Amino acid sequence: MLEQTAIKLKGIHKSFSNGWLKKSLVIKNLDLEIKNNEIFGYLGANGAGKTTTFKLMLGLIKPDKGEISFWGNPVSDLKTRALVGYLPEHPYFYSYLTAKEALEFYASLFDMDRALKKKRVGDLLDLVGLDHARGVQLRKFSRGMLQRIGIAQAMVNDPKLLILDEPMSGLDPMGRKDMRDIILNCRDQGKTIIFSSHIIADVEMICDRAGILAKGELQQIVAMDDPVTAGETSWEITCRGGQLNLSGLDRETDIKQVVRGSRNIISTRDQDLAGRIMEQVKEQGLDLISFASGRKSIEDIYIKSIDDGEDDHE
Numbered sequence: 001m002l003e004q005t006a007i008k009l010k011g012i013h014k015s016f017s018n019g020w021l022k023k024s025l026v027i028k029n030l031d032l033e034i035k036n037n038e039i040f041g042y043l044g045a046n047g048a049g050k051t052t053t054f055k056l057m058l059g060l061i062k063p064d065k066g067e068i069s070f071w072g073n074p075v076s077d078l079k080t081r082a083l084v085g086y087l088p089e090h091p092y093f094y095s096y097l098t099a100k101e102a103l104e105f106y107a108s109l110f111d112m113d114r115a116l117k118k119k120r121v122g123d124l125l126d127l128v129g130l131d132h133a134r135g136v137q138l139r140k141f142s143r144g145m146l147q148r149i150g151i152a153q154a155m156v157n158d159p160k161l162l163i164l165d166e167p168m169s170g171l172d173p174m175g176r177k178d179m180r181d182i183i184l185n186c187r188d189q190g191k192t193i194i195f196s197s198h199i200i201a202d203v204e205m206i207c208d209r210a211g212i213l214a215k216g217e218l219q220q221i222v223a224m225d226d227p228v229t230a231g232e233t234s235w236e237i238t239c240r241g242g243q244l245n246l247s248g249l250d251r252e253t254d255i256k257q258v259v260r261g262s263r264n265i266i267s268t269r270d271q272d273l274a275g276r277i278m279e280q281v282k283e284q285g286l287d288l289i290s291f292a293s294g295r296k297s298i299e300d301i302y303i304k305s306i307d308d309g310e311d312d313h314e
């Protein structure tokens, strides 16, 4: 019986030596728990310590102190580790293999009979949308296709948990969407996913929770469906055709209106008010261009953590 928590990190410190007697503390007192079957986004700027955290989780490097466990077992437990799939930040593939051959190669590293191997490779090519390219050599693959092979490779052993290091990096908007769909699909299959990114939108769109990391310290964990920790949602209404007359709403202080060229952008943190603004836009005959929502808190925390980080270099 697997327990509720998939990964648990407690009191992790990690330093690297950089030069004679010099050490830099890269991960500081990190506590983190990932629950079974959640999508956890690990958000942080370059150099925040995301990859280092993943390497620690996988036991590729050792913490100075602290404890890491998967479903209550230490990382050194090989049986447990076999339940974890990993997509490295810069995956390397034998470029002269076809997509199918590459996955068959990875499958051959595990104890699987031929029939299962064949089925698994077929299912994975399907899952990542590469069935049409099964016979194409990887050297002819685009960045997006290689990322998909990377995910498929991480899943070849049917792991319960996937650790994906920057799976969306270098992808165009369509590629990012495909990757999000693949991740959501994995979650629907009962898997737990932790992935890193430095782009807020990637994390916000699909995660159940997000952890914001800056300079090796977890700033905050935000649960997307929890109005308290998710903080204020801001609503932004963009329209054209004149400035919105706010007189019907003038007693409300939580409205900001800015004009950018022909566009008029009205924002608020109050959902009801957003609805009333939309009604006014319609009533006043303005053209609605977009209506969007975003979690202000994640952006605020993230931007603040990056600003704080930059101050240190001055």
Ligand SMILES: Nc1ncnc2c1ncn2[C@@H]1O[C@H](COP(=O)(O)OP(=O)(O)O)[C@@H](O)[C@H]1O
Binding pocket: 016, 017, 018, 026, 044, 045, 046, 047, 048, 049, 050, 051, 052, 053
């Ligand atoms: N093997 C290493 N030796 C020395 N410093 C390292 C090593 N690996 C990472 N670092 C440093 O640790 C910090 C965090 O790196 P990393 O975990 O790769 O960040 P991220 O993945 O968030 O971009 C960086 O300052 C990086 O230079």
Ligand SMILES: [Mg+2]
Binding pocket: 050, 051, 052, 089, 165
């Ligand atoms: Mg990294």
